[in-house]
Amino acid sequence: MKKPYNLPFLPITFDPETELLFYKKVVEATAELERLKQKLHYSIVNESFIQLITLHESVQSTRIEGTQVTFSEMLEDNVEEEPDWEKIEVRNYQRALKMGVDAIQTGYPITERLIRDMHIELMKDARGSTSSSGAYRKIQNFIGPTKNIKDASYIPPEPQLMDDYMTNLERYINGHPYQAKEAETLHSLIKVAVIHAQFESIHPFLDGNGRLGRILIVLYLLQSELIDSPFFFLSEELEKERFKYYAMLDAVRASGHKEPDWKSWIVFFLDATIRMAKHQYRKLDEAEKLFNEGLSKIEQPATKKVWGALFSSPVATVHQLQKTTDLAAPTIRKSLRQLVELNMIFGNDRKRNRKFYQYDLIRIMSD
Incomplete structure (x- = not known):
């Protein structure tokens, strides 16, 4: 009979050679993040880009858990929500992500209370164990291909240990509240990789652990001031390499290894960070070019305003654009007709609540 894993408490240490390997990648990753941050600061589309990249993260993180919903479908859902x-x-x-980001930006640290509150938000009216939302599990769970524990690829620590493990994780994230802060030996990018893997290994809730663990990544990057707004997310890259992602997390738990393989996981995490920072830089660059090219084709101020609003809502109705532009409906309709004639947007053929699509931007954000 397989037994729950005896998960080591944090911190963990690495030999100098391994740390040197990490830091070579950390230098590149931090440079790419800084490059993206600076470009965003001076970008004319920065607010809309953050809005769209946040929605994209929400889609990608849930797709890792097996959903099939797409970014385009969620943009349509912003117009008329469906009970799906x-x-x-x-x-x-x-x-849940907004709740966490707001807390960190207000000056609150990542705490067990915040994690439980985000979990409640995550589980509202969703599938799974919503009755225990916000509460650590009271029964043994496991990760595996079937519903039988004997087939489990991983069995997390026993439920009575959840408080101990989560207290340990909170202290690792923030330092001990009653002791002088020790000099941090690990860079924040290495530490966030450890935090994410440890949270997933603890698996403190009956459902939603993967999604919540990925939210913790951006919250810790904000808390450690590696980023200054929620402009960087990793789920798109992790979703592309979902099976490797899971395999690397299993290796951290000594699955198929004599010892936990933290080295492979952290290298994987840092490489994914480098790729994702470069990818998001390209997305932002293409979005800026599209915006500026569009402006150069438009003369009327109202149409320019509508064009700008479509960068926050690439699928929109006249009614929705009224809210974001404060323009009158006839003015918006006239601007939309002009944009359609210029082939800059596409309008469907509905008579009522006609939707307009900024497909070039949707493609840039989806690529």
Whole structure:
């Protein structure tokens, strides 16, 4: 009979050679993040880019858990919400993420209380064990291909240990509240990789652990001031390499190894960070070019305003654009007709609540 894993408490240490390997990658990753941050600061589309990249993260993180909903579908969902459980999970992820980001930006640290509150938001009206939302599990869970524990690829620590493990994780994130802060030996990018893997290994809730663990990544990057706004997310890259992602997390738990393989996981995490920072830089660059090319084709101020609004809502109705532009409906309709004639947007053929699509931007954000 397989037994729950005897998960070591944090911190963990690395030999000098391994740390040197990490830091070579950390230098590149931090440079790419800084490059993206600076470009965003001076970008004319920075606010809309953050809005869209946050929605994209919410879609990608839930897709890792097996949902099939797409970024385009969620943009349409912003116009008229549907009671579809996959879309509910994405909306919940957005709200839980916003709750966490707001807390960190207000000056609150990542705490067990915040994690439990985000979990409640994550599980509202969703599939899974919503009755225990916000509460650590009281029963043994496991990760595996079937519903039988004997087939489990990983059995997390026993439920009575959840408080101990989560207290240890909170102290690792923030330092001990009653002791002088020790000099941090690990860079924040290495530490966040450890935090994410440890949270997933603890698996403190009956459901939603993967999504919540990925939210913790951006919250810790904000808390450690590696980023100054929620402009960087990793789920798109992790979703592309989902099976490797899971395999690397299993290796951390000594699955198929004599000892926990933290080295492979952290290298994987840092490489994913480098790729994702470069990818998001390209997305932002293409979005800026599209915006500026569009402006150069438009003369009327109202149409320019509508064009700008479509960068926050690439799928929109006249009614929705009224809210974001404060323009009158006839003015918006006239601007939209002009943009359609210029082939800059596409309008469907509905008579009522006609939707308009900024497909070039949707493609840039989806690529």
